[in-house]
Amino acid sequence: MTSAATPMAPVPYRVTGxxxxxxxxxxxxxxxxxxxxxxxxxxxxxxxxxFGVGEVPISVSRIGxxxxxxxxxxPVLEQTVRAVGAVTGAICGTRPGQVVGLRGPFGVGWEVDxxxxxxxxxxxxxxxxAPLRPVLLRALSEPDAFGRVALLIGxxxxxxxxxTSELDEWRARGAQIEVTVDRPSPGWDGRxxxxxxxxxxxxVDPGRAVAFLCGPEVMMRVTAExxxxxxxxxxxxxxxxxRNMRCGLGWCGHCQLGPLLVCRDGxxxxxxxxxxxxxxxxx
Amino acid sequence: MEETGGITSASLxxxxxxxxxxxxHLAALAATADSVQVPAGHRFFTEGGPARRFWLLRxxxxxxxxxxPGRGAVVVESLPPSSVLGWSWLFPPHRWRFGAVAPERVTAxxxxxxxxxxxxxxxSRLGRDLALRFAQVMLDRLEATRVRMxxxxxxxxEPR
Ligand SMILES: Cc1cc2nc3c(=O)[nH]c(=O)nc-3n(C[C@H](O)[C@H](O)[C@H](O)COP(=O)(O)OP(=O)(O)OC[C@H]3O[C@@H](n4cnc5c(N)ncnc54)[C@H](O)[C@@H]3O)c2cc1C
Numbered sequence: 001m002t003s004a005a006t007p008m009a010p011v012p013y014r015v016t017g018x019x020x021x022x023x024x025x026x027x028x029x030x031x032x033x034x035x036x037x038x039x040x041x042x043x044x045x046x047x048x049x050x051f052g053v054g055e056v057p058i059s060v061s062r063i064g065x066x067x068x069x070x071x072x073x074x075p076v077l078e079q080t081v082r083a084v085g086a087v088t089g090a091i092c093g094t095r096p097g098q099v100v101g102l103r104g105p106f107g108v109g110w111e112v113d114x115x116x117x118x119x120x121x122x123x124x125x126x127x128x129x130a131p132l133r134p135v136l137l138r139a140l141s142e143p144d145a146f147g148r149v150a151l152l153i154g155x156x157x158x159x160x161x162x163x164t165s166e167l168d169e170w171r172a173r174g175a176q177i178e179v180t181v182d183r184p185s186p187g188w189d190g191r192x193x194x195x196x197x198x199x200x201x202x203x204v205d206p207g208r209a210v211a212f213l214c215g216p217e218v219m220m221r222v223t224a225e226x227x228x229x230x231x232x233x234x235x236x237x238x239x240x241x242x243r244n245m246r247c248g249l250g251w252c253g254h255c256q257l258g259p260l261l262v263c264r265d266g267x268x269x270x271x272x273x274x275x276x277x278x279x280x281x282x283x
Numbered sequence: 284m285e286e287t288g289g290i291t292s293a294s295l296x297x298x299x300x301x302x303x304x305x306x307x308h309l310a311a312l313a314a315t316a317d318s319v320q321v322p323a324g325h326r327f328f329t330e331g332g333p334a335r336r337f338w339l340l341r342x343x344x345x346x347x348x349x350x351x352p353g354r355g356a357v358v359v360e361s362l363p364p365s366s367v368l369g370w371s372w373l374f375p376p377h378r379w380r381f382g383a384v385a386p387e388r389v390t391a392x393x394x395x396x397x398x399x400x401x402x403x404x405x406x407s408r409l410g411r412d413l414a415l416r417f418a419q420v421m422l423d424r425l426e427a428t429r430v431r432m433x434x435x436x437x438x439x440x441e442p443r
Contacts, residue, residue, distance in 0.1 A: 154436070155436060184358050186354075190361075191361040192346065192360055192361045193360045193361050197361065198363070
């Protein structure tokens with residue numbers, strides 16, 4: 001029996017690791033208890049169930065490895081969760097050994113394979129870095145398959161930065177990593193300002209670059225404008241939309257955004273498709 | 284600070300800020316400018332000081348700061364390469380409203396504010412063109428500041 005056969009039934013995953021990223025954000029390592037969900041693609045999400053509390057959409061922030069010794073029945077997954085309410089609070093409170101439920105994977109991902117041979121600009125605002133991390137890891141693991149890779153990160157304060165223990169390794173493996181914060185704290189010697197100020201320093205060729213954006217919608221809108229202003233084609237900009245969702249299957253209509261059901265047609269959509277919808281009130 | 288020589292209209296024309304400006308205007312502006320290189324830690328100016336120049340950053344970042352009692356010099360914004368640094372030279376009383384420091388080595392074109400004001404007064408087309416370019420820079424920074432005011436990454440439960 002696969003999750004596709006019973007799409008509303010959560011598949012048990014054991015929490016085998018837990019890392020505090022910030023005061024409110026945690027990365028959980030998850031291993032299937034018996035059978036895995038189908039392997040997610042970068043940009044896809046699962047409906048993550050805190051038993052007895054509820055279920056929310058959470059992106060996959062790392063896919064694999066799948067140990068060859070067969071010690072886990074499927075790839076290990078990581079999901080990075082910010083505690084903002086009842087369900088995410090309960091998920092962030094889980095400890096190694098506890099079990100959560102996963103349904104999915106759902107949605108259209110970044111379509112990383114279509115970006116092979118191109119330069120990559122990844123622009124992440126806040127928790128938006130989580131769904132972009134699998135793209136970065138894929139590009140770093142296949143350096144000959146992609147051109148230059150620039151990761152632009154915007155965060156509220158230095159203490160809100162995610163995956164800080166990995167940034168140096170990503171740089172050492174060839175990625176350009178640029179970080180800016182809205183509010184510096186004492187001792188911060190990095191950049192201060194909006195993420196759009198990082199666009200001119202991205203060391204890519206706009207004519208051959210593809211850009212993937214994830215973060216608050218206003219952040220994505222202004223960043224997409226800055227990127228297209230630098231010469232990246234509208235059609236080469238993709239962004240990940242967030243809407244409250246329930247079923248993940250396009251059945252319930254909770255996540256409707258104009259003609260799109262974000263859980264099924266997104267969350268990743270071309271900027272050309274998202275732009276007209278992003279400025280409409282109360283869609 | 285090291286002065287690395289005079290500049291030509293051709294070198295200005297390669298900068299995005301001057302894109303499309305007629306050659307005679309570029310030549311007139313180039314005659315008021317030189318090329319400079321400053322080490323990490325160099326302070327371009329201090330809040331309240333006389334504003335006599337502006338810079339076009341070619342490499343390196345510059346941070347704008349403001350003295351806040353009890354907190355010292357608080358950085359409000361970092362300017363990436365290709366940015367214009369300084370517009371207080373354009374408006375009376377010609378005093379800096381913020382400070383500016385190079386946290387890393389910076390190379391820049393440096394312009395003499397009084398000489399540029401004279402050029403603008405003598406040639407209204409150059410004056411209008413340059414004023415519009417500065418207005419665009421101000422508009423971009425105002426928009427960025429407004430978006431930062433939205434505090435987009437705040438915790439949803441936090442009052443904003
Ligand atoms: C496709 C998709 C992928 C996502 N990936 C992640 C992820 O990787 N990590 C992660 O931490 N979160 C992610 N989210 C957001 C996450 O699903 C919500 O934070 C969660 O549903 C909140 O549920 P809750 O019961 O904890 O809080 P609720 O009680 O439902 O909400 C608490 C507060 O958070 C606000 N809120 C709820 N959802 C959102 C949202 N999407 N954006 C901004 N504010 C919101 C509410 O308005 C409310 O003020 C994703 C959402 C989508 C649609």
